[in-house]
Amino acid sequence: MPIFLKPSLSNHTRPRSRFSLQALRFASGLSATIGARACTAVPCGSLSLPYTSSATPQPLPPANHRRRAAACWASLMAAHLLLALGVAAQSATTTTTDTAMLGNTTIKFVSTTAGPQAGVQFLHVHQNEATAVTAAHAMLARAKKGQFVTWQCQQDRYVQFSLNGQTFKFDPNRIYTDAGATATLKSNGPFTPQALAALRTVAQRFASQYANGKRLVVALHNNTDAGGLTINSYAKNGDYAAEAEAVNISKKWDEDDFFYTTNRHLFQYFAQKGFNIVLQNNATVTDDGSLSVYAAKNGIHYLNVEAQHGHLKQQQKMLQAVQQLIAEQYR
Numbered sequence: 001m002p003i004f005l006k007p008s009l010s011n012h013t014r015p016r017s018r019f020s021l022q023a024l025r026f027a028s029g030l031s032a033t034i035g036a037r038a039c040t041a042v043p044c045g046s047l048s049l050p051y052t053s054s055a056t057p058q059p060l061p062p063a064n065h066r067r068r069a070a071a072c073w074a075s076l077m078a079a080h081l082l083l084a085l086g087v088a089a090q091s092a093t094t095t096t097t098d099t100a101m102l103g104n105t106t107i108k109f110v111s112t113t114a115g116p117q118a119g120v121q122f123l124h125v126h127q128n129e130a131t132a133v134t135a136a137h138a139m140l141a142r143a144k145k146g147q148f149v150t151w152q153c154q155q156d157r158y159v160q161f162s163l164n165g166q167t168f169k170f171d172p173n174r175i176y177t178d179a180g181a182t183a184t185l186k187s188n189g190p191f192t193p194q195a196l197a198a199l200r201t202v203a204q205r206f207a208s209q210y211a212n213g214k215r216l217v218v219a220l221h222n223n224t225d226a227g228g229l230t231i232n233s234y235a236k237n238g239d240y241a242a243e244a245e246a247v248n249i250s251k252k253w254d255e256d257d258f259f260y261t262t263n264r265h266l267f268q269y270f271a272q273k274g275f276n277i278v279l280q281n282n283a284t285v286t287d288d289g290s291l292s293v294y295a296a297k298n299g300i301h302y303l304n305v306e307a308q309h310g311h312l313k314q315q316q317k318m319l320q321a322v323q324q325l326i327a328e329q330y331r
């Protein structure tokens with residue numbers, strides 16, 4: 001059975017005051033180090049010595065020494081203040097990590113949080129899709145709100161784990177139903193009921209923490225140019241036409257850059273803005289265990305922001321439109 005460890009840092013609810021106590025404590029520690037270095041350059045090592053607890057009164061140090069001492073304290077306080085400001089700026093986002101064990105494999109769910117955005121979760125499950133991660137972090141920095149969680153494991157789309165002497169492999173976007181998890185294990189190697197149970201436990205943990213109870217889940221993916229999945233795959237006569245209830249194809253956008261949703265209202269919203277978008281046919285969609293299928297079964301609005309590898313600007317523009325949607329309709 002998988003073993004879950006506690007989050008390494010539970011600061012989801014920590015108030016992020018600009019001059020938080022933690023920031024000042026951290027800055028104090030750092031500035032003490034830097035202050036000591038600065039004082040080595042300007043010899044003021046006797047600063048703490050003039051008024052000792054000795055019974056014999058000590059003479060005052062010479063005037064030039066006192067001036068040096070004052071300058072040293074001033075520089076130390078300035079360093080202290082600058083570091084406090086610097087730490088406050090860094091704390092614009094916080095990073096937390098949840099860890100799950102699957103057989104012998106450690107899976108990290110790394111969350112970056114820029115600020116409260118109730119009921120909305122951005123997520124990413126294919127670690128090799130790096131453009132999406134860069135786009136998400138840029139979005140958080142710009143919006144100053146939202147939370148983005150990403151799977152970190154073996155730098156690949158797929159994850160492998162060993163259990164009872166056998167090695168299993170799965171796609172992290174095919175594990176949110178029993179049927180999907182069974183299929184992804186079988187199509188990537190051996191299958192045992194024990195491996196399925198362990199995998200489903202991790203999937204349920206991820207879904208319950210990052211999807212259940214949300215009003216909107218925004219997944220980020222990247223695809224490859226020339227072939228594979230495009231907006232045209234869902235058009236009439238496309239490979240996945242049967243999975244789609246409606247498709248809006250835009251001449252302004254590359255066929256690899258498109259939204260995919262489970263919600264008709266979201267489909268209309270982005271279609272009217274001239275984006276490529278697919279509306280999943282929730283009644284007939286194949287149960288492949290993907291998050292879009294899970295979201296449709298559980299009444300969660302789901303939006304996939306899919307862009308070609310390297311189409312950073314395009315994916316950022318799409319995320320900007322998502323933030324506008326959230327500001328208008330998910331406040």
Ligand SMILES: [Zn+2]
Pocket residue numbers: 126129220221222
């Ligand atoms: Zn993906």
